[in-house]
Amino acid sequence: xxxxxxxxxxxxxxxxxxxxxxxxxxxxxxxxxxxxxxxxxxxxxxxxxxxxxxxxxxxxxxxxxxxxxxxxxxxxxxxxxxxxxxxxxxxxxxxxxxxxxxxxxxxxxxxxxxxxxxxxxxxxxxxxxxxxxxxxxxxxxxxxxxxxxxxxxxxxxxxxxxxxxxxxxxxxxxxxxxxxxxxxxxxxxxxxxxxxxxxxxxxxxxxxxxxxxxxxxxxxxxxxxxxxxxxxxxxxxxxxxxxxxxxxxxxxxxxxxxxxxxxxxxxxxxxxxxxxxxxxxxxxxxxxxxxxxxxxxxxxxxxxxxxxxxxxxxxxxxxxxxxxxxxxxxxxxxxxx
Amino acid sequence: xxxxxxxxxxxxxxxxxxxxxxxxxxxxxxxxxxxxxxxxxxxxxxxxxxxxxxxxxxxxxxxxxxxxxxxxxxxxxxxxxxx
Amino acid sequence: xxxxxxxxxxxxxxxxxxxxxxxxxxxxxxxxxxxxxxxxxxxxxxxxxxxxxxxxxxxxxxxxxxxxxxxxxxxxxxxxxxxxxxxxxxxxxxxxxxxxxxxxxxxxxxxxxxxxxxxxxxxxxxxxxxxxxxxxxxxxxxxxxxxxxxxxxxxxxxxxxxxxxxxxxxxxxxxxxxxxxxxxxxxxxxxxxxxxxxxxxxxxxxxxxxxxxxxxxxxxxxxxxxxxxxxxxxxxxxxxxxxxxxxxxxxxxxxxxxxxxxxxxxxxxxxxxxxxxxxxxxxxxxxxxxxxxxxxxxxxxxxxxxxxxxxxxxxxxxxxxxxxxxxxxxxxxxxxxxxxxxxxxxxxxxxxxxxxxxxxxxxxxxxxxxxxxxx
Numbered sequence: 202x203x204x205x206x207x208x209x210x211x212x213x214x215x216x217x218x219x220x221x222x223x224x225x226x227x228x229x230x231x232x233x234x235x236x237x238x239x240x241x242x243x244x245x246x247x248x249x250x251x252x253x254x255x256x257x258x259x260x261x262x263x264x265x266x267x268x269x270x271x272x273x274x275x276x277x278x279x280x281x282x283x284x285x286x287x288x289x290x291x292x293x294x295x296x297x298x299x300x301x302x303x304x305x306x307x308x309x310x311x312x313x314x315x316x317x318x319x320x321x322x323x324x325x326x327x328x329x330x331x332x333x334x335x336x337x338x339x340x341x342x343x344x345x346x347x348x349x350x351x352x353x354x355x356x357x358x359x360x361x362x363x364x365x366x367x368x369x370x371x372x373x374x375x376x377x378x379x380x381x382x383x384x385x386x387x388x389x390x391x392x393x394x395x396x397x398x399x400x401x402x403x404x405x406x407x408x409x410x411x412x413x414x415x416x417x418x419x420x421x422x423x424x425x426x427x428x429x430x431x432x433x434x435x436x437x438x439x440x441x442x443x444x445x446x447x448x449x450x451x452x453x454x455x456x457x458x459x460x461x462x463x464x465x466x467x468x469x470x471x472x473x474x475x476x477x478x479x480x481x482x483x484x485x486x487x488x489x490x491x492x493x494x495x496x497x498x499x500x501x502x503x504x505x506x507x508x509x510x511x512x513x514x515x516x517x518x519x520x521x522x523x524x525x526x527x528x529x530x531x532x533x534x535x536x537x538x
Numbered sequence: 539x540x541x542x543x544x545x546x547x548x549x550x551x552x553x554x555x556x557x558x559x560x561x562x563x564x565x566x567x568x569x570x571x572x573x574x575x576x577x578x579x580x581x582x583x584x585x586x587x588x589x590x591x592x593x594x595x596x597x598x599x600x601x602x603x604x605x606x607x608x609x610x611x612x613x614x615x616x617x618x619x620x621x
Numbered sequence: 622x623x624x625x626x627x628x629x630x631x632x633x634x635x636x637x638x639x640x641x642x643x644x645x646x647x648x649x650x651x652x653x654x655x656x657x658x659x660x661x662x663x664x665x666x667x668x669x670x671x672x673x674x675x676x677x678x679x680x681x682x683x684x685x686x687x688x689x690x691x692x693x694x695x696x697x698x699x700x701x702x703x704x705x706x707x708x709x710x711x712x713x714x715x716x717x718x719x720x721x722x723x724x725x726x727x728x729x730x731x732x733x734x735x736x737x738x739x740x741x742x743x744x745x746x747x748x749x750x751x752x753x754x755x756x757x758x759x760x761x762x763x764x765x766x767x768x769x770x771x772x773x774x775x776x777x778x779x780x781x782x783x784x785x786x787x788x789x790x791x792x793x794x795x796x797x798x799x800x801x802x803x804x805x806x807x808x809x810x811x812x813x814x815x816x817x818x819x820x821x822x823x824x825x826x827x828x829x830x831x832x833x834x835x836x837x838x839x840x841x842x843x844x845x846x847x848x849x850x851x852x853x854x855x856x857x858x859x860x861x862x863x864x865x866x867x868x869x870x871x872x873x874x875x876x877x878x879x880x881x882x883x884x885x886x887x888x889x890x891x892x893x894x895x896x897x898x899x900x901x902x903x904x905x906x907x908x909x910x911x912x913x914x915x916x917x918x919x920x921x922x923x924x925x926x927x928x929x930x931x932x933x934x935x936x937x938x939x940x941x942x943x944x945x946x947x948x949x950x951x952x953x954x955x956x957x958x959x960x961x962x963x964x965x966x967x968x969x970x971x972x973x974x975x976x977x978x979x980x981x982x983x984x985x986x987x988x989x990x991x992x993x994x995x996x
Contacts, residue, residue: 390566390568392565458565519664520665523668524664525977535709537588540763556769587762588709593817593871596868
């Protein structure tokens with residue numbers, strides 16, 4: 202690509218856009234379906250029921266310790282598909298680029314997407330590019346949608362959660378959110394913490410292999426953190442969830458940042474973690490399966506499901522008292538009071 | 539109200555006449571204004587609120603507390619002299 | 622710094638046990654500071670203490686007591702194209718009479734969150750063609766920082782920086798509560814970080830005159846439990862003193878440099894506390910020599926605003942005279958998702974706290990997760 206910055210012409214269907222697609226997207230994502238560059242990708246028979254997921258990524262800043270928006274865009278939808286108990290196969294990638302974005306930035310991001318897809322044996326088979334005027338998009342928005350194939354029956358889903366289930370978390374809370382916050386200049390703190398963005402396909406595969414139908418539901422605690430996830434589980438399944446604060450794995454740096462800024466690790470986003478609701482008699486196997494993988498070394502049983510008050514999430518504190526864990530109010534806000 | 543976090547002063551510096559320090563909160567580091575804790579030294583712990591050190595943490599008090607409670611937990615009960 | 626000793630469950634258990642042992646009759650204790658409320662809830666302390674101890678949440682929530690017209694003024698300033706409104710994150714969601722700073726930002730106002738008053742001053746340096754207004758909320762804990770920012774603005778000749786002061790003083794509020802003939806509170810937990818600045822001295826006269834024990838506490842589990850135990854011990858013994866249970870941070874005379882900064886820049890004036898009313902000598906206003914950095918004077922007084930909806934009884938709640946469930950709107954029209962008043966917005970506001978309490982399951986002291994056997 203000759204130009205230094207993305208211009209409106211790169212999205213208008215002409216020569217510039219053609220160059221962008223060939224020199225960047227086709228070259229980096231290269232696979233038979235994409236390379237045909239038809240309006241849609243023709244896919245082979247999947248050999249099973251399908252899971253379909255979509256997610257849009259608008260993170261600011263685009264680059265943060267441990268990754269960039271491209272990593273999130275690919276891993277995020279891969280993980281959504283994994284949470285449905287499917288093996289992710291194909292992704293689409295739609296780009297809305299703000300005029301003026303540095304081409305070098307876009308190259309790095311697309312490179313990261315290609316690498317992330319390859320690492321998970323997933324193909325980006327179709328896509329779209331639009332360029333909007335300066336000020337109409339926050340540098341870059343990416344949407345990815347994906348298809349995965351489900352081999353287990355029944356597939357995991359929150360409707361299968363039942364009283365007696367154990368909740369297992371695959372690793373430390375809050376790494377991604379704090380890593381991103383550290384890049385916000387107005388908060389001015391520095392940390393060696395990195396985002397935990399990662400594809401979880403191997404982790405979920407091991408879990409399902411070890412426990413099969415004993416895995417009732419899986420979800421990844423992204424926006425809104427563990428608190429949002431547990432509230433969603435409790436509501437969907439009409440159950441009560443009890444968490445154990447002493448069991449939650451939290452890195453010291455995350456705990457320190459939370460103390461400084463008045464934040465709660467329960468509400469901070471994660472991009473490479475999962476929570477599984479498993480049948481009580483499958484819990485030990487599930488824990489072992491997760492711990493056998495590098496991404497699950499710090500897995501822990503963090504709570505259980507009860508009949509109680511439907512939709513209630515309560516946590517036993519380090520002192521043995523109880524507190525209710527509500528849905529987060531909205532945007533994560535640092536506090537001084 | 540008044541969320542404050544304890545941190546260790548790593549180094550001292552001046553910014554246009556204002557006493558500042560780089561403070562480590564346990565893997566998170568931030569610049570903090572030390573104008574209200576004159577006499578603070580690198581290695582001291584300070585209580586930080588909204589970017590300012592409120593006070594130097596008295597480590598002798600922390601040690602005293604720990605010592606007394608060690609005795610209480612291994613010996614009698616927490617009575618009138620509760621530490 | 623290793624805070625583990627101040628979170629030690631074994632020490633906590635002893636302190637709780639001793640509190641149960643010592644307490645022989647019902648007592649009403651007020652924790653004056655929102656941070657104490659927040660910590661008590663976060664730890665579930667209230668459930669572990671004797672049922673005869675009634676913990677009342679006090680007015681120590683700067684977010685909750687900032688008058689609605691002042692918030693409206695901040696919102697109006699944010700709407701001006703030349704203004705950058707710098708604020709702590711705490712205030713973004715708090716409703717003024719009709720709107721919030723969040724909504725002001727969505728409507729195009731330049732509202733920026735900062736962690737420190739010096740960050741706000743820095744914005745003035747890096748945006749010389751804009752007017753930076755710092756919405757200075759908080760108690761005497763936060764005021765020294767605002768004072769430093771204003772002093773530096775003056776010494777550096779920064780003209781495009783001003784303060785919208787909403788700072789208030791805790792001791793004045795406690796005095797106001799004690800002077801109310803309807804006051805039921807018998808003992809007080811004073812706010813550790815506010816006391817780090819002004820010290821324990823302002824409370825001595827109050828303890829003596831009204832014969833109430835006042836104990837300064839920190840915010841870790843052990844800090845709070847030690848403070849509560851001392852208050853109960855003094856109440857049981859009929860004693861009324863000011864004691865410091867946050868010895869590692871608070872000196873009895875407070876922090877003299879911080880006090881100097883405050884009184885260099887501010888003077889105390891009567892201030893409206895939202896929902897409560899005018900409390901004499903309870904607010905901090907910039908002294909005349911700092912008028913050029915006073916946003917109220919620089920931009921003119923705020924426009925006329927309508928009065929608050931009558932349904933919100935936050936003032937009575939903040940004074941500990943009514944409990945949130947006694948408010949007709951509580952849990953109905955007024956919830957954390959749709960707050961009518963500030964104590965429902967702030968995470969440590971009394972109403973938001975009760976909203977959580979209320980939803981705790983019956984027999985909440987029953988078995989912990991996993992205790993039935995498995996994992």
